[in-house]
Amino acid sequence: MSTKSLSLSSKTSLITRRLYRNLLRTSKPFTAPSPDAAVVTCLLHRSGVDDHIKDWNAFVSQDVDSKAISIQDKARDLTRSYDNRNTTDASIPSTQTRNNRTYQRLFRRLLREVVTGTNGYGTMVFPSQVDTTRLRKVIQREFRTNHDNGDTASTNFDDTTRQQVAFTALRELNKKLSYYDWLKQNSPEPIPQQSAWQVSSLPLHPPASYLRPGVFLVSHPYMHDSYFSKSVICILEHKGLGSVLENSRYTKKDSSSDNDDDGVASEEEVEESERITRRSARRTTPPGQTYGVIVNRVSLQNDTGQNRTLREVFREHMLPERMADVFGDTAVREGGPVHVALQTIHSMPSSSEQEDAVSDIGGTIIPSVSDGDESPALYSDRATYFQGNMFKTMSQVENGTMDRDDISFFVGASIWSPGQLAAEIAQGYWIPCRGPPEMALDGICEHEPTISGSSRPLADLWLSMMSACGEDEAKLSHLFHNDHWDENGMPCDAFDDDEVDVVMF
Numbered sequence: 001m002s003t004k005s006l007s008l009s010s011k012t013s014l015i016t017r018r019l020y021r022n023l024l025r026t027s028k029p030f031t032a033p034s035p036d037a038a039v040v041t042c043l044l045h046r047s048g049v050d051d052h053i054k055d056w057n058a059f060v061s062q063d064v065d066s067k068a069i070s071i072q073d074k075a076r077d078l079t080r081s082y083d084n085r086n087t088t089d090a091s092i093p094s095t096q097t098r099n100n101r102t103y104q105r106l107f108r109r110l111l112r113e114v115v116t117g118t119n120g121y122g123t124m125v126f127p128s129q130v131d132t133t134r135l136r137k138v139i140q141r142e143f144r145t146n147h148d149n150g151d152t153a154s155t156n157f158d159d160t161t162r163q164q165v166a167f168t169a170l171r172e173l174n175k176k177l178s179y180y181d182w183l184k185q186n187s188p189e190p191i192p193q194q195s196a197w198q199v200s201s202l203p204l205h206p207p208a209s210y211l212r213p214g215v216f217l218v219s220h221p222y223m224h225d226s227y228f229s230k231s232v233i234c235i236l237e238h239k240g241l242g243s244v245l246e247n248s249r250y251t252k253k254d255s256s257s258d259n260d261d262d263g264v265a266s267e268e269e270v271e272e273s274e275r276i277t278r279r280s281a282r283r284t285t286p287p288g289q290t291y292g293v294i295v296n297r298v299s300l301q302n303d304t305g306q307n308r309t310l311r312e313v314f315r316e317h318m319l320p321e322r323m324a325d326v327f328g329d330t331a332v333r334e335g336g337p338v339h340v341a342l343q344t345i346h347s348m349p350s351s352s353e354q355e356d357a358v359s360d361i362g363g364t365i366i367p368s369v370s371d372g373d374e375s376p377a378l379y380s381d382r383a384t385y386f387q388g389n390m391f392k393t394m395s396q397v398e399n400g401t402m403d404r405d406d407i408s409f410f411v412g413a414s415i416w417s418p419g420q421l422a423a424e425i426a427q428g429y430w431i432p433c434r435g436p437p438e439m440a441l442d443g444i445c446e447h448e449p450t451i452s453g454s455s456r457p458l459a460d461l462w463l464s465m466m467s468a469c470g471e472d473e474a475k476l477s478h479l480f481h482n483d484h485w486d487e488n489g490m491p492c493d494a495f496d497d498d499e500v501d502v503v504m505f
Helices: 003-030 037-042 056-060 101-116 134-143 159-185 267-280 321-327 352-361 390-398 420-427 461-468 471-479
Strands: 216-219 232-238 290-294 332-334 343-349 368-370 373-375 382-386 407-411 414-416 430-434
Touching: 003 037, 003 134, 003 159, 037 159, 037 471, 101 134, 101 159, 134 159, 159 471, 216 461, 232 461, 290 332, 321 390, 343 352, 343 390, 352 390, 368 430, 414 420, 420 430, 430 461, 461 471
Parallel strands: 332 407
Antiparallel strands: 216 232, 216 430, 232 290, 290 414, 343 382, 343 407, 368 373
């Protein structure tokens, strides 16, 4: 072996050792026993690129010249560039002429393991789902100089590629630490009373634990640029594949029948009410589909930013006069991105005195979910219903049996095709929760009594429900309460495929 080769090998070993020590030092805030390790680790998320590669070991052991492998999937081509470019500069080692897709593939594989494990494909996690020992284990396994190549993901990659991955990991860890410090300086401190009363997270397995009416879905803080940013959704319907799910305690009644108790409905009013009911009705949920509405978002006018009222949602003369008189100034809520005509959620006492009124209005009861069982009125003496007879509802408000605040109107819905919601939860977009059904009515939750002299909780359902899921969830949600965002919040693997390789020699 030549002196030049020995010198190069020695230099490579020195760089690797320094990188390893720096990675271990930088990883400390992400790993136990650091008190905020779970929260800081949640800032590590990924784009999901290369998730089509299910079996990494089989993938990297394939023949790189095999015609069965597409050009973009040749992750371990260590001899030439992916775009077949060659360098004429003899002073640069041949390993540096490769397109950096090789190290990016390896980095994404290790990042996926850190975030969700070797069998997971989630792009983000909530603090309660974090393994705060995984990052250090991956660093020790992959980057120490005397590692056992037979037990690493980088077995088939040379030191140059491994060093490039280590540089990238070090850069991304430092970005997230800087981002974490910046978020803490610009966010309110969590308070114990912020937790929503009687709210807790549900198990993620089996999916049947959360694919049911009455479950609330709380969006991950990293969905900041999504339509569902800081949203809370109440599931109203879910029908399992090949089955019919009945959750209705009372069935909607035709608005033109049983009007003897009111005796004041004209034929025109009945016709108008029937038209509203027909427009409000939706098709029966297909098997496997899940249907819900966002409960913490008011529909706003695009030009003024003011709350839209029921009268403003309908075109002129489209809203029946009687309905306009009773509910015309009521604020309308935005239930989701899928266009669905007017929907309602209303609340009624569970007492026997109100049984006739409840039966007249009808609707589908929103159950409480507790320990895997459903109970219509677990938390209060009132029950919450989805849809119902609008004409009867107006009559109950007019005669004082119901208050206008006992009913909420929604436009739009959130609908998932079969398997879609379970996949989104597996990706880390939502955390399913149980809680009082009446939160679906107005997007407001109850809190534990405030201790004298302590801070009052913020009126924010998303923040309150996140806080109820755990101490670390509370810390994470407070970090994002003020909508602060910068480039350090991007996924760790959101790098440009054409970025220049780092020259290490």
